[in-house]
Amino acid sequence: MSPRTRYIVGLSGGVDSAVAALLLLEQGHAIQGLFMRNWEDDDTATYCSAEQDLAYAKQVCAQLDIPLHVANFAHEYRAEVFDHCLREYRRGHTPNPDILCNQRIKFHAFINYAQRLGTDHIATGHYARNIERHGTYHLFKAKDADKDQSYFLYTLGQRQLARATFPLGEHAKSTVRALAEQAGFDNFDRKDSTGICFIGERAFRPFLSRYIQPTPGPIETPEGVVVGRHQGVSFYTLGQRQGLEIGGRAGRSGKPWYVVGKDTPANRLIVAQGHDHPLLMSVGLEATELCWVAGRPPSTPLRCFAKTRYRQPSQSCVVEAITADCARTVFDQPQRAVVPGQSVVFYCDEECIGGGVIQQTFPWHTHETRYGIA
Incomplete structure (x- = not known):
């Protein structure tokens, strides 16, 4: 690559993507920002306010004196990520929307959009390292083991990695926040985003029940003893302890119960006591x-x-x-x-x-x- 590469940086409104843009700008590259709108069903301040995120992204771009583009990928997100996850939940599986979002939106729709803007290179605030060796790109864990996000990026192949860079891969989170404060970014101490990618933190069962009809059924022990009722096997995952509401029933001790299996065709949730049950x-x-x-x-x-x-x-x-x-x-x-x-x-x-x-x-x-x- 030439010393001055043109990058479109995905700006989420968070501190990580803001510092990714800052680092590339300090290296002498030509930088533009892109804010993605990917969820519109119920964007409110209670959950994941795109307007608040956009305001932070605008402040970063103003501070760095770079242009900001706004793209709406809500249709692609709904079709390629959210609907797929709903199908998996209905199967009784527990999908990972963050991984799918990276594959279908951040490193597909975003790359295509950047190319339409006249650049082949994008950057994000992920904590990972992309290293080129003899014409082949390799994905490595970040130096900050506590923040490493390579797990969420495993779907990226050579086409995506040839066009992407992760400026934070060599940096600790504490350093990133310090750099953001020094740069005058309003989001330097903003809480890290959690919850569903682009949707935010939710009360999981009420949110999912808006899209998947609850189908109550029996909660049973492996021996077939009914110890409670569930709201639908789609709403539970293996190893889950919270939300079962069955206490110490079935003549057992007061030890916690855990979901150990889901019989989706029969609509049965199987539970047992013991964190490491066989x-x-x-x-x-x-x-x-x-x-x-x-x-x-x-x-x-x-x-x-x-x-x-x-x-x-x-x-x-x-x-x-x-x-x-x-x-x-x-x-x-x-x-x-x-x-x-x-x-x-x-x-x-x-x-x-x-x-x-x-x-x-x-x-x-x-x-x-x-x-x-x-």
Whole structure:
């Protein structure tokens, strides 16, 4: 790349994307900002106010003296991300909208929009590192392990990484906030965004019930004892403890109950007591919808590390086999609450090589056939 590259920086209104723009500008690049509107169903100050986010983005651009574009990707987000997630919830799976949003919106619709503006290069405030070696792009974890977001970026391939940069990959979050304060950004101490990508924090069950009809049914133990009623298996996930409202029933101790299975066809929610109950433990999994950063799958068997959720430490495993769209993985140690619909992401040391969507697990027990537990 030339020393002065033209970038469109995705500005969310948060401190991370603001400092990403600042760093690129200080490096001498030509910078423009882009604010994306991706959710319009109920944009209010209570949840995820696009107008408030836009005001912060405008202040950053004014401070840096760069232009700001505003693009509306609400149709694409609804069709490509939200509707897909609803279909997964109806299957009894628990999808990850942040990963899908990166794949379909931030690194597809955004890249295409940037090209229409006359530039091939975008930047975001993600904490990850994109390193080019001998014409091939590699995705690495961020230097700040607590903020690393490579898990959410595993779907990016060579086309996307050739056009994207992550200026925060070498920086700690504390440094980013300090740089924002020094630059005079109003959002320097703004709370990090959480909740559903572009939708914000919600009371999950009431929000989802606006789109998926509640279908109450029995909450049962693995032995078939009914201990309560659920509002619809779509509203629960494996390992969940809160919101079951069953206390210490069924003649058991007062220990907490956890969701250990979902029998979606029969509309049964299966629960058991014990944080590490055998029904929650899996020795392996199968994943589909595979994405490989290099553009091709690795050779198997592959000894590597994997994460089945964002905050999980990397777990040693062996990817035993990869077909056109299925990877079979076995862990060195049983893993708790491996959830269909979530993603398994593979690492070779610090490098993210790809991943896929979990479809089924290999249980560390013998109950799955007898009870029809998924």
